[in-house]
Amino acid sequence: MTISPSADLRARVAHLFVHPVKSCAGVALSEVRLMDTGLDLDRAWMVVDDTGCFVTQRELPRMALIAPQIKATEVVLRAPGMLALHLDVDRVETPTRATVWRDEVPAWDMGHVAAQWLSDFLGRPGLRLVRFDPDTQRLADQKWTGDVAAPVEFVDGFPLLVVSQASLDELNAKLQAAGHAAVDMARFRPNIVLDGLQAQDEDRLAELRIATIEGAVVLRPCKPCSRCPIPNIDPATGQSSPEVLDTLSTYRANATLNGAITFGMNAVIVNGQGHMLRVGDAVTADWRF
Template sequence: MDRARLCLAPVVLVGLGTLFISLRWLWGKRKARPPTLWRKVGEIAEIFVFPVKSLGPVRLDETECTIVGCKSGWLRDRSLLVVDDGGRFVTARKCPKMVQIIPSVSSSILSLSAPGMRAISVDLSKVEKKMKVVIWGDTVPSNDCGEEVAKWLSRYVLERDSGVRLVYYPLDASSRTVSRVNKAFHPFDTSDLGVFTDETSYALMNQASVDDLNTKLEEPVDPLRFRLNFTVTGARAYEEDTWDWVKIGSVTFRNVRPCSRCLMTTISPETGEKHPKVEPLETLKKYRQPEDPVMKSLVGTSPSFGIHLGLKSSNGIVRVGDPVYVG
């Protein structure tokens, strides 16, 4: 009898293990499906697209949502990048005045303007010279935008005739890989990656959370300081932290990870200068750092503010005034 029980024990353990794995798989499949019931939490107040990483924004009334981010014709979110002569990406973290360069896109023509500079244009449809660029460890295929705009950028950003270039990403799907840190966030996957974004193809900020932050600051900031695509009004402060599925109009997204904030938040879009007291980052660190030890091991002391989204439906249009639902 004892021998029979000993023989039976491994079978039971294997069975329980198989059941556990099956239940986890089924739970994952269930969680992967969008909900059927939705609750309205607010509406879209602002839409921002940043055609060139680290440069100024384009404010839109509506945008097409695609797998690699916001799009309106040739205007695509962070589909252009400033790189150094070695093909490594350059951002406003190192060169803060980059945020004062204002892009605009008309048909296939990208135009750039900046204080003290004559505007310059480049036809993206004629940009064909291939080159490889490196961003966050990924080597990404790109098209070089030419010598004229390279000299223009170098003069404004570096105050010399060379040193940086502008590149354009010509493909309709991301060439990036999921970073080690982002792999720890379920359900983050390759479909959530944008072109030259730091994390994902979409990000959302809650106006009420910004309002609450401003009660703690000497100098208030607005949502643009955080360079996210969508600003939602009507929700409670920090309610977005708990959202899982998010539907804007008829377009469905999923919250795939919090936005970890960095020195970019300290750069004024108006002056192109970093805040002398490193605000609002220092204030955010006082009450928005992760408490979970696993999360803290991933992001360190970076506070979270806003959420990263991945597109989980077919392409669709999001407009200012669209209702925002959560499931």
């Protein structure tokens, strides 16, 4: 597969982010492997309560302060006032079940040390850390993915989230015009940030073609990303204030999603699983409309 020289749009991969533990801080990477389920290790772990149901920054905003670091064979979690928690990428403890939204799936419990670490830092007894079971298939909603059966791990809905830098720049201009501070892309938890687009161009793109060393990666934006209150949470402090969503609501209400506030596009993988994505990779695309 080759990159079309006649594509309508040319851009580049500006940033790549992986969020190993759902709803904890992300990790900026210069390169990362694209798996069937999205970026390698993205939302591979999840915090659950004593019933096995997922918990996020919506209920526990201090989760934003848990900062993972990805090493060769482990993920290390750090948080203020806590010793580091080391998670072996290839080691789990006991089988369990976990619920994320409407899906109850097999998972692996990461043990009592991880559970106590989370409960201590987040101030909520009974929390556990679970790992997605790779032998389980959880699929994104085919109402939106169409002919692509898109497996996912513990993400809310889709393998990838794509956002343009220009969209964040537009939001920050509106925030600053209203007397508020600019915000970082970390609030929106994307996987791929594109440079070279105009604000909100990602909403109107058909398939994205990313030129990697191994060959072309093809992604298909499929659904605007509707926003919960998490973007209001400052990832540096864990404190919430309403100005981000209040500002987005003035120009990003999406009629096709019953007026939901949207920012960024969810995407599925059409081709290129196993390839390495790198910051600086060239991107071409055609307009969907």
